[in-house]
Amino acid sequence: MKLTVIGTGYVGLVSGVCFALSGHHVICVDKDEEKIKKLKQMESPIYEPGIEELIELNLREERLSFSADLQDSVRHSDIIILAVGTPSLPNGEADLTYIEGAAAEIAKAMEGHKIIMTKSTVPVGTNEKISKILAKFTHHSFDIVSAPEFLREGSAIRDTLHPDRIVIGLDNPELEPTMRELHKGFTENVFVTDIRSAEMIKYASNAFLATKISFINEIANICEKVGADVTEVAQGMGMDQRIGSSFLQAGIGYGGSCFPKDTNALIQIAGNVDYEFKLLKSVVEVNKGQRFMIISKLHESLGSLRGSTIGIWGLAFKPNTDDVREAPAREIVEALVAEGATVKLYDPIAATNFRQQYDHPQLRWCNLPEEAAEGSDAVCLLTDWSLLKDIDLHQLAKSMRNGVLIDGRNVYSKEQIEGTGLVYHSVGRPQMG
Numbered sequence: 194m195k196l197t198v199i200g201t202g203y204v205g206l207v208s209g210v211c212f213a214l215s216g217h218h219v220i221c222v223d224k225d226e227e228k229i230k231k232l233k234q235m236e237s238p239i240y241e242p243g244i245e246e247l248i249e250l251n252l253r254e255e256r257l258s259f260s261a262d263l264q265d266s267v268r269h270s271d272i273i274i275l276a277v278g279t280p281s282l283p284n285g286e287a288d289l290t291y292i293e294g295a296a297a298e299i300a301k302a303m304e305g306h307k308i309i310m311t312k313s314t315v316p317v318g319t320n321e322k323i324s325k326i327l328a329k330f331t332h333h334s335f336d337i338v339s340a341p342e343f344l345r346e347g348s349a350i351r352d353t354l355h356p357d358r359i360v361i362g363l364d365n366p367e368l369e370p371t372m373r374e375l376h377k378g379f380t381e382n383v384f385v386t387d388i389r390s391a392e393m394i395k396y397a398s399n400a401f402l403a404t405k406i407s408f409i410n411e412i413a414n415i416c417e418k419v420g421a422d423v424t425e426v427a428q429g430m431g432m433d434q435r436i437g438s439s440f441l442q443a444g445i446g447y448g449g450s451c452f453p454k455d456t457n458a459l460i461q462i463a464g465n466v467d468y469e470f471k472l473l474k475s476v477v478e479v480n481k482g483q484r485f486m487i488i489s490k491l492h493e494s495l496g497s498l499r500g501s502t503i504g505i506w507g508l509a510f511k512p513n514t515d516d517v518r519e520a521p522a523r524e525i526v527e528a529l530v531a532e533g534a535t536v537k538l539y540d541p542i543a544a545t546n547f548r549q550q551y552d553h554p555q556l557r558w559c560n561l562p563e564e565a566a567e568g569s570d571a572v573c574l575l576t577d578w579s580l581l582k583d584i585d586l587h588q589l590a591k592s593m594r595n596g597v598l599i600d601g602r603n604v605y606s607k608e609q610i611e612g613t614g615l616v617y618h619s620v621g622r623p624q625m626g
């Protein structure tokens with residue numbers, strides 16, 4: 194099939210590359226000409242493990258191309274996939290500017306029938322809006338499909354090639370065979386439903402996962418007060434198949450470009466139909482507070498932070514991505530700066546993105562985790578990059594001024610900490626040292 198994917202971000206680029214890999218002819222379009230220039234040189238504008246190898250392979254086999262010309266690309270394709278951003282407006286609602294803009298551009302380019310498939314996360318009713326925009330600008334016929342995306346940054350290629358399920362929302366049942374054909378080879382688990390339900394499945398899924406995270410974080414906070422260990426509790430809970438073990442890792446809470454924006458958008462979607470989503474509001478509140486346990490634990494160990502030096506390990510909202518959107522690190526670092534600390538920052542991939550968004554004279558940028566720790570009063574681990582698991586903790590304790598380690602992701606075991614001399618705080622587990 195001939196496809197155009199609009200938007201070469203985390204979703205659009207990965208989807209385009211994976212559709213090309215499965216044999217379709219794909220044009221990936223972005224209005225950001227810098228991104229297109231890089232992609233033509235086989236350089237990915239985002240960090241995603243394995244993406245550059247697949248770009249190169251698909252370019253060589255001539256199934257993939259990149260363009261900044263949306264209208265020309267649309268003319269050469271049968272299916273147009275919308276993968277543009279839907280960021281939050283200040284009131285929490287999804288900003289549909291990019292979706293609406295792209296829909297108008299598609300319509301103006303149409304010279305015959307097209308299928309428009311929305312992968313972006315959009316509020317219930319948005320695909321109907323897209324339909325109206327198209328009808329306003331073209332007299333050609335079209336079909337609309339909602340195909341929300343569930344990939345996770347960091348494992349986006351595997352998630353796309355082997356998803357748990359593909360959700361397809363459509364109003365015209367005749368499209369079903371085409372949609373199954375398009376996704377052939379990815380999974381047999383294609384769930385076909387109506388458009389509004391498909392749109393809702395995406396929000397409900399993210400809201401549920403966010404709820405699991407805030408739930409286990411509250412259990413962790415209680416564990417600390419009653420002397421239980423949340424990792425044991427989560428393991429015991431997760432063995433129950435009705436609960437499942439995923440998304441039960443206590444920590445400093447979720448971030449990223451999806452959970453914060455999608456939970457807020459769902460609260461707004463509910464509010465717009467006079468329904469107060471009380472449970473989800475609490476999930477968001479708990480998450481906002483959870484990151485500041487880092488600051489309370491620093492106070493517990495060091496008292497005032499004025500004049501102290503704090504090392505930070507990890508700035509990305511999770512490992513294996515350079516994405517710092519809504520990362521807990523941002524508010525934690527800002528709070529440390531406000532309290533008068535000097536902050537030494539390390540992240541293997543995301544430091545450049547973080548620095549573009551936030552810099553300050555009290556920040557020191559480090560190339561190695563050991564460098565961020567040296568001479569510091571405390572080190573706070575905020576992202577569980579796997580290389581941090583292998584740090585020599587005995588050496589770490591020796592190199593610091595005050596050996597306080599605040600592990601915001603419960604990376605280290607009791608055995609690893611024992612005998613190091615570190616004062617070790619984690620989340621929902623007993624303090625050591």
Ligand code: NAD
Pocket residue numbers: 199200201202203204205222223224225228263276277278279291294295298312313314315342343344345346450451
């Ligand atoms: P992103 O911000 O990384 O990329 C969006 C891209 O669209 C940008 O490169 C932008 O330049 C481009 N764009 C915007 N308007 C355009 C236009 N008119 N023509 C051409 N290009 C245009 O976004 P993302 O993280 O890939 O997310 C895209 C959508 O997918 C969002 O709705 C998001 O909620 C959803 N989603 C994201 C993830 C994720 O992990 N990032 C997972 C599932 C779903």
